[in-house]
Amino acid sequence: MAESEPRPSGMPTNRVEALSDGVFAIAMTVLVLGIQVPDGGGADALSARLLSLWPKFASYALSFVMLGVLWIGHHFQFQYIRRTDRALLWWNLIFLLAVTFLPFATGVLGNYPRTRLAAVLYGSTVFVAGVCLLAHWTHATKKRELVTPDLDDTVIASMRLRITAGLAITGVGTALGLIDTRPSVALFVVLPFVYLVRSRIDTHVARRK
Amino acid sequence: MAESEPRPSGMPTNRVEALSDGVFAIAMTVLVLGIQVPDGGGADALSARLLSLWPKFASYALSFVMLGVLWIGHHFQFQYIRRTDRALLWWNLIFLLAVTFLPFATGVLGNYPRTRLAAVLYGSTVFVAGVCLLAHWTHATKKRELVTPDLDDTVIASMRLRITAGLAITGVGTALGLIDTRPSVALFVVLPFVYLVRSRIDTHVARRK
Amino acid sequence: MAESEPRPSGMPTNRVEALSDGVFAIAMTVLVLGIQVPDGGGADALSARLLSLWPKFASYALSFVMLGVLWIGHHFQFQYIRRTDRALLWWNLIFLLAVTFLPFATGVLGNYPRTRLAAVLYGSTVFVAGVCLLAHWTHATKKRELVTPDLDDTVIASMRLRITAGLAITGVGTALGLIDTRPSVALFVVLPFVYLVRSRIDTHVARRK
Amino acid sequence: MAESEPRPSGMPTNRVEALSDGVFAIAMTVLVLGIQVPDGGGADALSARLLSLWPKFASYALSFVMLGVLWIGHHFQFQYIRRTDRALLWWNLIFLLAVTFLPFATGVLGNYPRTRLAAVLYGSTVFVAGVCLLAHWTHATKKRELVTPDLDDTVIASMRLRITAGLAITGVGTALGLIDTRPSVALFVVLPFVYLVRSRIDTHVARRK
Numbered sequence: 001m002a003e004s005e006p007r008p009s010g011m012p013t014n015r016v017e018a019l020s021d022g023v024f025a026i027a028m029t030v031l032v033l034g035i036q037v038p039d040g041g042g043a044d045a046l047s048a049r050l051l052s053l054w055p056k057f058a059s060y061a062l063s064f065v066m067l068g069v070l071w072i073g074h075h076f077q078f079q080y081i082r083r084t085d086r087a088l089l090w091w092n093l094i095f096l097l098a099v100t101f102l103p104f105a106t107g108v109l110g111n112y113p114r115t116r117l118a119a120v121l122y123g124s125t126v127f128v129a130g131v132c133l134l135a136h137w138t139h140a141t142k143k144r145e146l147v148t149p150d151l152d153d154t155v156i157a158s159m160r161l162r163i164t165a166g167l168a169i170t171g172v173g174t175a176l177g178l179i180d181t182r183p184s185v186a187l188f189v190v191l192p193f194v195y196l197v198r199s200r201i202d203t204h205v206a207r208r209k
Numbered sequence: 210m211a212e213s214e215p216r217p218s219g220m221p222t223n224r225v226e227a228l229s230d231g232v233f234a235i236a237m238t239v240l241v242l243g244i245q246v247p248d249g250g251g252a253d254a255l256s257a258r259l260l261s262l263w264p265k266f267a268s269y270a271l272s273f274v275m276l277g278v279l280w281i282g283h284h285f286q287f288q289y290i291r292r293t294d295r296a297l298l299w300w301n302l303i304f305l306l307a308v309t310f311l312p313f314a315t316g317v318l319g320n321y322p323r324t325r326l327a328a329v330l331y332g333s334t335v336f337v338a339g340v341c342l343l344a345h346w347t348h349a350t351k352k353r354e355l356v357t358p359d360l361d362d363t364v365i366a367s368m369r370l371r372i373t374a375g376l377a378i379t380g381v382g383t384a385l386g387l388i389d390t391r392p393s394v395a396l397f398v399v400l401p402f403v404y405l406v407r408s409r410i411d412t413h414v415a416r417r418k
Numbered sequence: 419m420a421e422s423e424p425r426p427s428g429m430p431t432n433r434v435e436a437l438s439d440g441v442f443a444i445a446m447t448v449l450v451l452g453i454q455v456p457d458g459g460g461a462d463a464l465s466a467r468l469l470s471l472w473p474k475f476a477s478y479a480l481s482f483v484m485l486g487v488l489w490i491g492h493h494f495q496f497q498y499i500r501r502t503d504r505a506l507l508w509w510n511l512i513f514l515l516a517v518t519f520l521p522f523a524t525g526v527l528g529n530y531p532r533t534r535l536a537a538v539l540y541g542s543t544v545f546v547a548g549v550c551l552l553a554h555w556t557h558a559t560k561k562r563e564l565v566t567p568d569l570d571d572t573v574i575a576s577m578r579l580r581i582t583a584g585l586a587i588t589g590v591g592t593a594l595g596l597i598d599t600r601p602s603v604a605l606f607v608v609l610p611f612v613y614l615v616r617s618r619i620d621t622h623v624a625r626r627k
Numbered sequence: 628m629a630e631s632e633p634r635p636s637g638m639p640t641n642r643v644e645a646l647s648d649g650v651f652a653i654a655m656t657v658l659v660l661g662i663q664v665p666d667g668g669g670a671d672a673l674s675a676r677l678l679s680l681w682p683k684f685a686s687y688a689l690s691f692v693m694l695g696v697l698w699i700g701h702h703f704q705f706q707y708i709r710r711t712d713r714a715l716l717w718w719n720l721i722f723l724l725a726v727t728f729l730p731f732a733t734g735v736l737g738n739y740p741r742t743r744l745a746a747v748l749y750g751s752t753v754f755v756a757g758v759c760l761l762a763h764w765t766h767a768t769k770k771r772e773l774v775t776p777d778l779d780d781t782v783i784a785s786m787r788l789r790i791t792a793g794l795a796i797t798g799v800g801t802a803l804g805l806i807d808t809r810p811s812v813a814l815f816v817v818l819p820f821v822y823l824v825r826s827r828i829d830t831h832v833a834r835r836k
Contacts, residue, residue, distance in 0.1 A: 022234025025649025231443025440652025525664030
């Protein structure tokens with residue numbers, strides 16, 4: 001937070017980041033609250049119940065990683081966004097609205113792992129979050145007043161490309177959910193791995209003081 | 210947090226902001242926990258249940274946006290408030306008490322969307338939060354010791370006007386709730402749009418270093 | 419966080435404060451989650467149910483204010499504590515353990531408002547939190563290495579006196595709970611008002627740069 | 628956050644720490660939400676129910692302390708880690724995934740205190756968290772680019788040793804859980820006390836400016 005570059009004027013972003021980190025931390029933690037802790041019966045009952053919960057564990061782990069991907073995207077954006085305005089605050093809030101809805105969509109997918117509507121609801125939630133992230137980036141970088149001076153066009157484009165790629169995968173996954181849940185969920189599982197690939201942003205960020 | 214203006218003496222505000230951001234983040238996220246995830250039955254059951262949940266989704270989205278409005282107001286105040294005293298800490302805590310009550314009032318409104326008492330309870334909660342925000346601002350700006358030197362009277366008055374306008378709308382909405390829930394809830398929906406309008410505060414903040 | 423006084427060596431306190439603020443924010447917000455949102459029936463059912471919930475609302479408001487008192491005490495201590503060691507981390511963690519238990523004790527008091535055991539459990543929880551706060555302050559100020567140089571003996575004694583006064587009231591309230599819940603709860607309600615009184619600490623903090 | 632040493636280049640760690648503190652704060656607080664507040668009946672019913680809840684209280688306290696141990700380990704690492712990269716972000720996220728799972732494992736252990744599967748599930752969760760912490764430290768210190776220059780090999784080795792010791796105890800405890808729950812849980816209870824011992828890290832951190 002102590003920056004070496006000259007500080008741009010306007011509203012600092014620290015509280016936007018704090019609110020967002022809080023929402024992500026809670027969304028990540030309440031995912032598991034949606035899984036009811038087995039109770040009653042002996043050892044056999046427990047192992048049977050834990051086994052029967054596997055779709056819920058799977059959708060919890062999937063959503064945790066999905067939230068991780070969204071959080072990292074948000075985090076990288078704020079490496080360059082140094083001030084905020086009312087419009088950016090609202091794009092961020094709508095983004096967070098989608099983030100808070102994900103535990104609900106996760107619960108639905110965990111309860112109805114083979115129902116197409118559940119896959120579509122899940123995919124749509126991630127898609128909306130991605131759209132907000134893209135709008136947030138586009139608005140922030142439009143006039144260059146809200147970002148650091150060292151942000152060049154290749155980094156702007158690289159971030160835009162990464163979000164768009166994610167949107168494409170999520171969009172196809174959601175559309176497939178209208179036909180069959182299996183390929184749909186498979187694509188959601190693939191999505192985070194795409195983001196393990198290093199990009200121009202990593203290199204740029206790594207070089208910054 | 211690294212300020213360019215000379216730092217006033219007294220208690221810094223960073224932890225007040227951290228506690229408040231935490232409360233807002235959690236209140237925003239637990240809103241959705243109040244909506245029970247459908248379970249059991251097949252695809253038809255799921256779509257029927259999701260449809261029947263629409264008043265809950267609507268009140269969740271409404272409250273999320275309402276919390277966003279309150280958070281932005283709180284956030285703008287702390288652009289100028291640089292130290293705090295015991296009285297300000299307590300006004301902030303009572304404000305947060307109203308914020309934590311909103312998920313409960315939201316749940317009631319979601320369960321009883323056509324009951325006047327639910328609309329009145331909801332409106333009263335938002336009204337109390339607004340009153341605390343106004344008292345917080347009034348106390349902070351009364352003696353000028355707690356705020357930054359660049360805060361001029363027009364900004365003080367502009368913030369006061371914005372909060373008062375919101376209180377007027379919320380007050381009328383709550384009173385209408387005594388007669389009919391529909392116009393009451395309609396006014397609560399309108400409220401956030403009022404705050405999309407830029408004001409003197411935005412311009413003032415945007416110019417600051 | 420940018421301090422004007424020379425920074426003492428050792429582990430900074432920012433993350434201890436962040437963790438504590440997080441725990442307080444969540445404890446404050448989950449208090450209301452313990453109150454079940456009424457569901458079913460018409461307008462008459464709603465008003466009857468809300469009325470019957472009044473002991474829960476009362477214990478929720480009481481605990482929120484109690485958490486506020488504890489948070490302010492913690493906050494004032496960290497105005498002077500500038501570094502931390504392993505022992506201080508653990509005193510803080512045990513303090514937070516009591517804080518996280520308060521929502522449970524609050525739920526019990528809300529469900530059994532006239533049962534002596536509930537009042538004793540509630541009082542004991544607050545008492546343990548107070549003892550930890552005192553131990554935390556005593557350890558931090560013992561060797562003067564962990565605190566800012568401007569902390570003088572009158573402020574150390576004033577803080578100790580304030581916590582001890584709170585412990586005395588809580589202790590008497592808890593003991594009274596063994597006989598009758600009414601005077602016990604009455605003392606818990608009185609407690610926060612004691613802390614509205616300004617003390618030497620307020621004056622000292624207000625003068626600091 | 629205002630560092631005296633020259634700031635290394637790359638992504639700052641403040642938001643990683645904020646997200647992690649948030650997840651820990653919530654995990655610590657929701658532990659108690661897993662214990663249902665008794666309701667109905669008179670004073671006798673309350674005391675009987677509270678007594679019957681003792682395995683849940685015990686597993687809640689155990690997990691709180693366990694989270695404290697993990698948080699302190701994480702906290703100490705970030706005394707030296709000053710920048711982060713994509714790989715480190717992901718190690719941290721998987722670590723947090725295990726942290727968010729602990730309240731579930733705690734609930735299972737509280738409901739099935741004498742079932743071996745519950746002890747194994749609990750121990751495995753702590754073990755996975757420890758492995759991630761070790762991987763996080765190993766990755767961060769591998770190339771020395773992500774850490775402060777004053778971090779010497781003895782401190783790196785000391786931290787590695789402490790985590791490995793914890794892993795050994797947890798591993799043995801988990802394995803014992805396959806045979807009998809009592810020695811298994813006993814080892815989990817012993818674990819935090821091992822971390823009360825001061826080490827080279829404490830001394831090193833205490834000397835830093």
